Amino acid sequence: MARVIAGEKRCTVNPLKMSQPIGAALAFMGIEGAMPLLHGSQGCTSFGLVLFVRHFREAIPLQTTAMSEVATVLGGFDNVEQALVNIASRTKPALIGVCTTGVSEIKGDDLNGFLKLIRNDHPELGQIALVDVCTPDFEGAFQDGWAAAVTRMIEELVEVPMFGAGLSRRINVLPGSHLSPGDIDELRDLFEAFGLEPIFLPDLSGSLDGHVPEQFMPTTLGGTSLEDIRKMGSSCWTVAIGEQMRGAAITLEHRTGVPYRLFDRLTGLAVNDDLMSFLAEASGVAVPVKYRRQRSQLVDAMLDGHFHFGGKNVAVAAEPDLLAAMTHWLSEMGCTIQAAITTTSSPVLEGIPAAEVLRGDLEDLELRAAGADLLVTHSHGRQASERLNIPLFRVGIPVFDRLGAGHQVTVGYKGTRDLIFDVGNLFMANMHEGHPQTWAPWSCGAHGPADAHESQ
Amino acid sequence: MNTLSAKVQSVFEEPGCATNQAKPDKERKKGCNKLLAPGAAAGGCAFDGAKIALQPITDVAHLVHGPIGCEGHSWDGRGSKSSGPMLYRTGFTTDITEQDIIFGGEKHLYKAIKEIVEKYNPPAVFVYQTCVPAMIGDDLEAVCKAASAKFGKPVIPVNVPGFVGSKNLGNKLAGEALLDYVIGTEEPAETTPYDINIIGEYNLSGELWQVKPLLDELGIRILACISGDSRYHEVACSHRARAAMMVCSKAMINVARKMEERYGIPFFEGSFYGIGDMSEALRNISGLLVERGAPAELLERTEAVIAREEERAWSRIAPFRERLTGKRVLLFTGGVKSWSVVAALQEAGMVIVGTSTKKSTPDDKQRIKELVKDDAHMFDDLKPREMYKMLREARADIMLSGGRTQFVALKAMMPWLDINQERHEAYAGYEGIVALIREIDKALFNPIWEQIRKPAPWDAVAGQHELWIQVA
Numbered sequence: 041m042a043r044v045i046a047g048e049k050r051c052t053v054n055p056l057k058m059s060q061p062i063g064a065a066l067a068f069m070g071i072e073g074a075m076p077l078l079h080g081s082q083g084c085t086s087f088g089l090v091l092f093v094r095h096f097r098e099a100i101p102l103q104t105t106a107m108s109e110v111a112t113v114l115g116g117f118d119n120v121e122q123a124l125v126n127i128a129s130r131t132k133p134a135l136i137g138v139c140t141t142g143v144s145e146i147k148g149d150d151l152n153g154f155l156k157l158i159r160n161d162h163p164e165l166g167q168i169a170l171v172d173v174c175t176p177d178f179e180g181a182f183q184d185g186w187a188a189a190v191t192r193m194i195e196e197l198v199e200v201p202m203f204g205a206g207l208s209r210r211i212n213v214l215p216g217s218h219l220s221p222g223d224i225d226e227l228r229d230l231f232e233a234f235g236l237e238p239i240f241l242p243d244l245s246g247s248l249d250g251h252v253p254e255q256f257m258p259t260t261l262g263g264t265s266l267e268d269i270r271k272m273g274s275s276c277w278t279v280a281i282g283e284q285m286r287g288a289a290i291t292l293e294h295r296t297g298v299p300y301r302l303f304d305r306l307t308g309l310a311v312n313d314d315l316m317s318f319l320a321e322a323s324g325v326a327v328p329v330k331y332r333r334q335r336s337q338l339v340d341a342m343l344d345g346h347f348h349f350g351g352k353n354v355a356v357a358a359e360p361d362l363l364a365a366m367t368h369w370l371s372e373m374g375c376t377i378q379a380a381i382t383t384t385s386s387p388v389l390e391g392i393p394a395a396e397v398l399r400g401d402l403e404d405l406e407l408r409a410a411g412a413d414l415l416v417t418h419s420h421g422r423q424a425s426e427r428l429n430i431p432l433f434r435v436g437i438p439v440f441d442r443l444g445a446g447h448q449v450t451v452g453y454k455g456t457r458d459l460i461f462d463v464g465n466l467f468m469a470n471m472h473e474g475h476p477q478t479w480a481p482w483s484c485g486a487h488g489p490a491d492a493h494e495s496q
Numbered sequence: 497m498n499t500l501s502a503k504v505q506s507v508f509e510e511p512g513c514a515t516n517q518a519k520p521d522k523e524r525k526k527g528c529n530k531l532l533a534p535g536a537a538a539g540g541c542a543f544d545g546a547k548i549a550l551q552p553i554t555d556v557a558h559l560v561h562g563p564i565g566c567e568g569h570s571w572d573g574r575g576s577k578s579s580g581p582m583l584y585r586t587g588f589t590t591d592i593t594e595q596d597i598i599f600g601g602e603k604h605l606y607k608a609i610k611e612i613v614e615k616y617n618p619p620a621v622f623v624y625q626t627c628v629p630a631m632i633g634d635d636l637e638a639v640c641k642a643a644s645a646k647f648g649k650p651v652i653p654v655n656v657p658g659f660v661g662s663k664n665l666g667n668k669l670a671g672e673a674l675l676d677y678v679i680g681t682e683e684p685a686e687t688t689p690y691d692i693n694i695i696g697e698y699n700l701s702g703e704l705w706q707v708k709p710l711l712d713e714l715g716i717r718i719l720a721c722i723s724g725d726s727r728y729h730e731v732a733c734s735h736r737a738r739a740a741m742m743v744c745s746k747a748m749i750n751v752a753r754k755m756e757e758r759y760g761i762p763f764f765e766g767s768f769y770g771i772g773d774m775s776e777a778l779r780n781i782s783g784l785l786v787e788r789g790a791p792a793e794l795l796e797r798t799e800a801v802i803a804r805e806e807e808r809a810w811s812r813i814a815p816f817r818e819r820l821t822g823k824r825v826l827l828f829t830g831g832v833k834s835w836s837v838v839a840a841l842q843e844a845g846m847v848i849v850g851t852s853t854k855k856s857t858p859d860d861k862q863r864i865k866e867l868v869k870d871d872a873h874m875f876d877d878l879k880p881r882e883m884y885k886m887l888r889e890a891r892a893d894i895m896l897s898g899g900r901t902q903f904v905a906l907k908a909m910m911p912w913l914d915i916n917q918e919r920h921e922a923y924a925g926y927e928g929i930v931a932l933i934r935e936i937d938k939a940l941f942n943p944i945w946e947q948i949r950k951p952a953p954w955d956a957v958a959g960q961h962e963l964w965i966q967v968a
Contacts, residue, residue: 051559051608052591053615054572059565081627082532083541083658087569090899094573099880099903106532109659112631123535130536130879142563142628143659146597177565178593178628252907256884420572423585440573 042380042392046399053403054420056357057383058437059177061139062088063185063217065102066437068137068171070242071193072263075133077103077123079116079151080141084177094440096248101259103127107143116149121158128165131258134266135169137189145176169266171196181384182437183284183359186217190241191288193269200296201273210275211236211322212298214289216282218362218436221249222447226455227281227306230315233330234323239268239275250446273298277322281306281451282361283388304388305365306451307459308372309338334453338460342373345460348467350374355409357402357417358436360386365450366416366435367392373460379408381417414466431466499637500630500655507668510750532662538900541658543626545666548574549748550622550654550673552698552723553731555581557618559588561605561636562626566658567591575919577702579725583618592629601634609643609651619728620650622673630657650728652677664747671751674722674731679755682732684719689790691719692781693740693761696748697768699724703924707768710805710925714797716781722751735759739784741766741777762788768924770840771809775802809926813844816933821845823940826886828852828878828897829915837896837915837932844933849892850875880904894940909949911939 065076065088078085085104092100105119120138127136140151151172159165173192175185211231215224224245231238246262253261272278273296280289280302289300301318305311312335316327352375356366360382367377377394381404389397398404405417406424415421415428418436425432439445449455532539540548543566551558551574560567571587578584590608592601609621621643625636636653644651654673656666684691692711697704704724711718720726720734735755740763742752752763762784766777782790782798823846827837838848850873865874880901887895887908895905898916905912913935915923923932950956 049611050590050604051611052564052567052587052589054587055564055568055589055591057564057591058568059563061565062569077535081541081657081659082537082539082662083544084565086538086540086544087565090573091569093899093902097903099907103535104532104537105534106537107659108532108661109657112627112659119534122533126533126535141565143631146628146631176563176594178563178597181564252909256881256888256904256907258881420587423572423582 041390042394042397044385044389044397044399047401047404049400052401054401054406054423056381056401056405056417056420058091058182059141060175060180060182060185060188061141061177062091063182063187064137064139064173064175064189065185066092066182066217066244067186067189067193067242068135068139069101069247069260070240070244070263071135071137071269072246072260072265073134074137074247074260074263075101075103075127075131075135075258076137076139077105077127078139078141079105079120079123079149080107080143081112082106084141084143091438091440095438096250096446097443098248098250098261098446101131105144112143112147115147116144117154117157120149120151120154121162124158124165124170125162128162128168133168133259135171137193138170138172139175139185139189140173141175142177145174145178169197181359183217183282183361184384187284187287190214190285191291193241194272194288194292194295197266197269198272198292198295199270201271203274208274208276209235209237209323210271211238212272212275212278212292213238213240214278214280214285214292215240215242216280216284216361218282218359218365219244219451220446220448221245221247222449223306223451223455225249226449226452230331230452231319233328234319234325236319236323239272240264241269241272244446248446272296277301279303279318283364283386284361304361305368307365307369307456309335309342309453309456310372312338312451312453312456331453334457338453338457341457341460345464346374348464349460352376352413352467353378353411354414354416355379355381355405355412355430356415357381357405357421359383360388362436363397364388364392367394369456369459370416370463375414378412379405381405381408413470414463431470433463433466500657500660503655503669503672504660504665507665507672507750510668511753540663540666542656542660542662542666542669543624543658544570545663545668546624546654546656546670546673547666548663548698549667549670550723551584552576552578553622553726553728554578554584555618555727556620556622557583557586557588557612557616558622558624559590559608559612560624560626561590561601561608561629561634562592562624563628564589564591566624566626575700576698576724577700577705579705581727583616586616588612590629597628597632600632601629602639605629605634605636605639606643609639610647613647613649618649620652620678622652622654625653625655625657627657627659630655630659650677650681667747668750671722671748675751675754678728678732679751680732680735680759682729684733684736687719687736688717689738689788690714690716690785690794691737692716692785693719693734693737693755693763694721694724694743695740695752695755695763696743697721697724701920701922703768703922703928706922706925706927707774710778710801711781714778714782714794714801716785716794722748735761737761738788738790739763739781741781743767769837769928771806771843771926771929772839774925774929775806778802805926809930812930813933816937817845819937819941820933822847823894823936824849824892825936826850826883826892826895826897828875828883828895828901840929840932841936843929844936846936849873850878850886852876852878884908894936896936909945911942911945913939 068074068076082104089102105123155170173189221244243264247260278300354375371393380394380397381400415432419439421432567589640651640653656669719737720730742765755761764780767773782794887910894911896913896915
């Protein structure tokens with residue numbers, strides 16, 4: 041059990057956290073034909089856009105209501121109206137997801153009311169789905185915004201079934217923001233292998249998996265279709281991945297009666313055994329041979345890899361659900377979690393296998409990581425990694441200085457197996473080899489044997 | 497907010513800006529802030545612009561007063577390089593929360609400045625105001641003044657809430673902060689007749705270092721670069737320079753003009769991109785210094801360096817000319833870079849088939865027109881969809897643009913090169929133009945194009961994969 045504490049600093053140094061509006065925007069980017077819209081000044085959108093472009097290396101659909109100083113004082117109705125009309129005519133989306141920001145929240149714009157009025161006045165908006173979500177950037181963090189957007193989509197778009205749930209082979213999957221497009225692809229294969237028909241909400245694997253479309257698309261290139269979202273109420277189960285998705289799963293259950301099962305992580309052996317048992321039971325299909333073999337490969341990877349993980353000290357900084365996934369897995373491989381830093385509050389934090397979890401920043405990570413064998417965080421950890429001369433394993437968003445961030449897989453037997461190889465290789469590449477002086481403390485002057493070894 | 501409005505107004509009335517002076521009185525009062533179209537806008541805010549302009553000052557702490565979205569999404573993302581201090585790459589923000597919204601963020605800000613001074617002890621702290629604290633009425637200037645008095649070091653207010661306008665306006669407001677609080681506040685240890693300022697150069701990817709060795713050779717000292725690879729002390733002493741060069745078109749014209757007005761430092765507008773422009777810049781620098789009293793022999797030495805370097809650059813470009821002659825280029829970038837890069841590409845034999853003039857002044861447009869004659873389209877606002885169509889129909893061989901439109905080109909299977917601020921290559925001076933040509937050559941002749949333009953076997957069986965076979 042970890043003690044969860046909040047930092048006392050007044051100045052955040054080297055931020056780990058990102059804000060709610062862009063977390064929500066990313067969730068909308070997993071919907072087919074979507075255009076997310078941030079209701080704020082244009083910088084809010086432009087910073088988020090550049091961040092996602094650098095991470096996914098893809099064109100990012102993201103618009104702004106471009107609030108000026110005057111509009112901010114008078115209220116943003118006109119700007120929201122113009123933005124919706126402009127987007128409708130220029131990009132013809134299926135859905136516009138409107139996220140508030142600090143600017144519009146402080147003004148107190150009633151976005152939900154705005155959307156109703158605007159729809160009445162503008163028949164040309166026609167079939168375009170409009171979903172608003174409240175995401176002030178002075179509260180919460182990225183994963184909270186993501187979860188809020190998914191919950192709002194369920195409230196606005198899922199139809200209540202006439203005959204109750206549970207008869208089809210359809211299954212809803214609500215992935216947390218820490219799952220990559222590659223993770224979604226992996227899970228889709230798995231669910232389909234049990235003869236299930238998964239609907240992912242949202243589905244970044246259709247939109248941000250880096251493919252080359254046949255024609256120009258001003259909106260998202262793919263993702264969950266509105267039609268699929270509407271029929272989520274008649275699925276047999278909902279699987280939520282990450283504690284952040286519990287609220288959305290409960291909302292869906294209340295609305296439609298579809299029961300849910302939450303997996304707080306899918307990295308590691310035991311948690312994937314749980315998932316397999318659940319899927320076998322839910323589908324009535326025995327675990328396919330392919331996955332039995334993958335389990336065996338994971339077990340073998342654990343055998344080969346444990347030499348390099350055992351006794352290693354690791355400092356991890358990530359959003360709560362990703363932090364939980366990485367720290368539990370590392371600790372299951374024999375590592376000690378030397379420092380755990382996160383961005384926002386969550387029930388999973390108390391269970392993290394570390395003495396303490398701090399809501400803080402990358403300066404906190406750097407201060408607590410001295411002497412560690414590995415840093416695990418997003419690309420902004422690179423400065424700390426250089427200064428401390430400790431290797432960095434990049435996870436989460438943003439990863440802007442490595443290729444393939446969208447295809448990093450950390451779920452399932454195979455994902456865990458490959459993660460063991462990637463992280464294990466980092467440990468191996470940074471092994472401290474002995475030399476003639478390593479075990480000869482007297483040659484190092486006043487240092488004792490332990491110090492001499494440490495100074496390697 | 498009143499002082500900020502007045503400041504914004506004064507920046508709009510900038511007499512050094514030709515565009516502005518050409519307008520009738522009434523229009524000028526409205527400012528050059530084009531109204532942004534909600535739902536159809538792209539581009540950064542005033543805060544973004546100010547940060548771009550000032551963050552290259554490497555030894556100070558840059559503290560952003562706002563919610564996490566402002567600094568959390570953008571820190572350590574700009575390519576400005578340092579030859580020494582690294583503090584400018586550390587992200588500092590007050591990360592304000594609901595508590596601050598209710599009770600005001602001024603005390604929070606003050607304590608944040610205190611923590612920075614105690615932990616990092618920089619020569620100065622720059623504090624950036626953003627939209628949310630501006631809305632709740634935090635008095636940035638007052639907090640900075642109090643902190644400055646208490647801690648005995650400059651704490652510079654940069655009042656740039658994003659909603660006051662565009663990135664370009666932010667550049668100018670950043671310049672105003674330097675003029676009001678930094679420039680002229682310290683004295684250099686020594687001065688020489690060869691001291692210059694370079695204004696509006698941010699040392700992206702180290703471009704200043706492609707130019708500096710030549711200035712060093714000529715004995716010309718950069719007293720201050722505003723702001724690429726600069727130290728606080730250098731900017732504070734910059735009022736002692738003998739002459740100045742203003743680099744990035746109109747971004748910091750207010751700094752150049754007001755320094756001329758206040759301290760009698762003459763300036764010229766120039767560019768380091770392309771052989772001709774680079775030579776012209778060296779000539780102008782030496783010319784201005786000699787006018788201000790430097791020995792006239794500097795002019796001869798400058799001409800000798802120019803002749804040597806031009807010949808060397810040409811001889812290094814020559815091997816590429818044959819391969820690149822006739823290659824058609826689409827050039828999409830803002831303002832100054834358009835015309836200065838056009839000349840450079842033409843030097844290598846390429847043809848400009850289209851260029852954007854969205855951010856260009858009428859002056860810029862005129863220059864482009866003279867350079868490209870009739871063979872190019874000038875687009876004011878080319879929508880991505882049309883851009884994609886042009887590329888897909890192979891009406892160009894390569895596109896040069898910023899990161900935003902990167903994927904329009906790549907998804908159309910068209911070679912693309914980054915020439916905006918996020919780029920990783922340096923293209924300034926004689927060295928840089930050779931590098932640019934080399935990069936274009938690398939992009940155009942990479943073997944992937946031929947492979948990826950061939951259709952998948954199942955499409956080939958079906959028959960037509962229209963264009964690419966002919967193009968490749």
